[in-house]
Amino acid sequence: MTEPLRLGIAGLGTVGAGVIKIVRQKAALLAARSGRPITISAVSARNRDKDRGVPLKDYAWEDDPVALATRDDVDVFVELMGGSDGPAKAATEAALAAGKHVVTANKAMLAHHGQALAELAEAKGRALRFEAAVAGGIPVIKALTEGLAGNEIQRVMGVMNGTCNYILTRMENGGLSYQEAFDEADGLGYLEADPQLDVGGIDAGHKLSLLAAIAYGTQVAFDAVELEGIGCVSIEDIRQAADMGYKIKLLGVCRMTGRGLEQSMTPCLVPATSPLGQLDGGTNMVVIEGDQVGQIVMRGAGAGEGPTASAVMGDVMDIARGIDISTFGQPASTLVPAQAAKATAPAPYYLRMSLVDKPGALAKIATVLGEKGISINRMRQYRHQDDTAPVLIVTHKTTRSALDDALAALPATGVLSGEPVALRIEDV
Amino acid sequence: MTEPLRLGIAGLGTVGAGVIKIVRQKAALLAARSGRPITISAVSARNRDKDRGVPLKDYAWEDDPVALATRDDVDVFVELMGGSDGPAKAATEAALAAGKHVVTANKAMLAHHGQALAELAEAKGRALRFEAAVAGGIPVIKALTEGLAGNEIQRVMGVMNGTCNYILTRMENGGLSYQEAFDEADGLGYLEADPQLDVGGIDAGHKLSLLAAIAYGTQVAFDAVELEGIGCVSIEDIRQAADMGYKIKLLGVCRMTGRGLEQSMTPCLVPATSPLGQLDGGTNMVVIEGDQVGQIVMRGAGAGEGPTASAVMGDVMDIARGIDISTFGQPASTLVPAQAAKATAPAPYYLRMSLVDKPGALAKIATVLGEKGISINRMRQYRHQDDTAPVLIVTHKTTRSALDDALAALPATGVLSGEPVALRIEDV
Structure with a gap:
């Protein structure tokens, strides 16, 4: 397998420019590792005249990403335009339909259309890969x-x-x-x-x-x-x-x-x-x-030119090496x-609220929590400021629904000033 | 590709037992992810009668790992015996020569014979994989x-x-x-x-x-x-x-x-x-x-049954999915x-020594370091204990050779008690 793997890149922001730099500057390294040359046939972006810090004259230009995605001299369509729908989705679908592999950094598109796109890729026997869409350079x-x-x-x-x-x-x-x-x-x-x-x-x-x-x-x-x-x-x-x-x-x-x-x-x-x-x-x-x-x-770095381009190239190199794996790790049809x-797993919660300066205010809060089955692990009341006292509570493990019940019942105590803040404590 | 991928496992310590447990208990999950069943044909270990907490009666037994590695009903030889040479190497060579894939956790064998084994695997068009050999469960x-x-x-x-x-x-x-x-x-x-x-x-x-x-x-x-x-x-x-x-x-x-x-x-x-x-x-x-x-x-966990077996199974799953990649990331011949x-990159060093209680002792040390071109970033002398005073020095960046020169010259000062300790400070 020494035929070059030919890319068509749509979207020439920092990540697109980063991918072009890697392909240009590391040709020997990429070929040594993948066993075949990685080349760029064509590129596409909204503005042809913008200076992106990388030479584009060696590559064909397409104004229309769909045209780019379906070119005969493109093996892998690299989608870096972004947006859940519109041109990104149209070009990705066109690429897959035309039997191209697709590498994308587009989390929005996959979050909304991942299943359909993965099914299309599978039907065509092509790869749809998205390492760059999640956590930047971290593989x-x-x-x-x-x-x-x-x-x-x-x-x-x-x-x-x-x-x-x-x-x-x-x-x-x-x-x-x-x-x-x-x-x-x-x-x-x-x-x-x-x-x-x-x-x-x-x-x-x-x-x-x-x-x-x-x-x-x-x-x-x-x-x-x-x-x-x-x-x-x-x-x-x-x-x-x-x-x-x-x-x-x-x-x-x-x-x-x-x-x-x-x-x-x-x-x-x-x-x-x-x-x-x-x-x-x-x-x-x-x-x-x-x-x-x-x-x-x-x-690792979650964004930026180098890290995101690194992730895109990881997918490109996999395709160059003939690594074929389902988009989500198993056939989309399965x-x-x-x-x-939602939030059925019990967890401790952090509660912060302001209590008005009345005798028994804290007891009323504690009573409501107790009535809803929420037990208190730690509590701190601070000195009064402007007639209210900040109170912090860390609960033992409870369900979100019990907590919501308690939060709904708290205003009736008449001792709250403002809205309580409730944040889950995740056991990591 | 729905043919089962058939393993032969040599070495039934905790990791081998862990691999068997995963294959037995997660058959459906592994098949869903890889697209084909993962099965075990045969096993081998030194002691057939030992209770390893997993049932072995479903698998053929081989006393000789070479015989196991070359069985017709084995597609992947899983080498978990350890040792850089001896049976592990013999069986790995036999397996590759017989056209089997090999998955191993054996860092010693690969550190000493990795090049030859990778060349053999390549000549036979088979995988030799070793995720489990480095950092346990971390992929x-x-x-x-x-x-x-x-x-x-x-x-x-x-x-x-x-x-x-x-x-x-x-x-x-x-x-x-x-x-x-x-x-x-x-x-x-x-x-x-x-x-x-x-x-x-x-x-x-x-x-x-x-x-x-x-x-x-x-x-x-x-x-x-x-x-x-x-x-x-x-x-x-x-x-x-x-x-x-x-x-x-x-x-x-x-x-x-x-x-x-x-x-x-x-x-x-x-x-x-x-x-x-x-x-x-x-x-x-x-x-x-x-x-x-x-x-x-x-x-992540660097050792233990589960983590190491996880890494072995990652390689097995790659092979089941048809992922073929050179042992060291590019063809062994290249x-x-x-x-x-050795240690040519300059680095700061930590030095600890004990000085005898003589006037000018510290000055003599500092002079030697200065003569060797080593400048001091931080220094601490502590109060004398038993007629010696602990001294700590953090140098600016220097080469190991300059440091070795200085360490060789220090005893002539006559103010050292015992051997100095020198440790590199790695900029992470």
Whole structure:
């Protein structure tokens, strides 16, 4: 197999430029490792005239990504345009239909259309690969799909949105408010055009839904991910959590329970001394727990030109080497619809609330929690400020439904000032 | 491809028993993921009558592993006997010669004979895979060979001997001497029959040499690994290092420099707050640095039934899925002999020595270091004990040869009591 593997690249942002640089600068290394030359036949982007820091004159240009995807001289369509629908989806479908392999970094497209696209790839006997879509340069799709294929997966956790982790880290180490940290991240260009993709947890939720499909042999079920962004996290919560030995992370968790597949991407408390707790700044981390292997922790850059291009090239090299593996680790036709369950696994919770300055206020709160079957592990009341007293409670393990019942009953006590904050504590 | 993939397993210790359990208990999962049943045809071990906690009656028994390896009903020979030569090597050669795939956990065999075995596998068009040989359950061979194939690898580091890390951790957190911690590990059954394989760094050095071959496209060069065990590490060094913000680890480092391939497995100081510094107990960690991906950290159990069997099954599943990849990531015939270099990359060093109670003693030491071109970053002298004073020095970056010159010149000062300790500080 010494025929060149010919790429067609659609989308020439930083990642596309990074892939071109690798192919150009490491031709000998790539050929030595894969046994065949990797070449680029054609490229496509919205603006032909933009300077991307890489020479494009050696490659055919296509204004239309669908035309690129179906060219006779393209073996692998590399989709780096982004967007769940539109040109990315149309070109991916066209590429697969034309018998091309597809490598994509597009988590949104796969979260929404992964099942249909995987079925199409399979029908055509072609690869649809997406290492770059999850946790940047960390080869986590490969680890989960291949390296740990002998395991029943018990839980997958991940901090997979570097922007959110940057904001939370800056709130903690810089004493910034959420808005201040958000503005700082925005000024650094860390935020997506629609910031809710980042801070609302949507981008990270997309990634989690892809990991869950591989881990549990289920069809991608992004709509069933319990999503909560980091906008609810205040500097007070970060400080109080730290004081009790925790950090707050936008943490993705998926696991299969007796009631079904749980997927959540929500702010959680994790022990400050755990690998997840120690993850500062824009770095990503994925933790995979298997019944045989125990806990595997993988950490690395979650975004950026080099790391994401590295992941794209990992998939390209697999295809060059003739490695053929189902998109989600087993034939798409055998993936079963996910039976979605939400937060059925009991967990301890962190509660923060403000109580008005009345005798017996704390007792009323404790009584409500007790009535709902929630027992208190730790409680702290701080001195009154402006006629209210901050109270922190860490519960023993309870269900989210019991907690929601309690939260619904608390206002009737008449001692609450404002809304309580409730965050799950994940045992990592 | 729905024909079963039939295993023949030689070596029925904990790992062999673990593999049998996975194949028996997860038949449906393995078949769903690989697209074909995984079965066991035959097994072999030294003692047929030993109870291994798994039923063996369904499998043919072979007293001779070579006979097992060449059976007509075996597609994959799973070599779990261990030992660099003898039956393991004979059976592996026989299996490859007979056109079988081989999956092995045998780092010693590959460190000594990896090149010849890889060439044999290639000549026969069969796979020789060894994920289980390095860092237990961590899928690091796969990450380095496949996931990061688009990178030039700048450095690979690893804490890959859980026993050594256990001993060092117990010295630190239990205040034990090296001998006390060694005896504790021995009592827990953590040590190999020849403890030098562990504490002498040989086992970890084997692993490092395999990673280096993949990272740099070189033939395995275990003999060129700079090896130093942990027997030289004292509780004083651990305490002093901690006091300055470091931990001592048996750290493997390989990198390609202008002078050649450096491979070292030696006790090193690493920052206490780094992922490597925070690795306590028997856990393993491998850090891979690529020019595109930056730093990838992988952490997990480095030994034990489940983790090692998980790695074996990862390789078996690859073979079942038809994934064919060269043993060291590129054809064995293209691997070049390693030009070995030792410690040419400058690094800061930690020095601990005892000085006799004479005026000007410290000045004499500092003068010798200065004459050899070694500048001092930090120095601490402690109060005299028994007529000697402990002195700690952290140097700026220097070469090992300059340091060796200085160490050779120090005794002539007449102010040293005993041998100085010199440990490299690895910038992680």
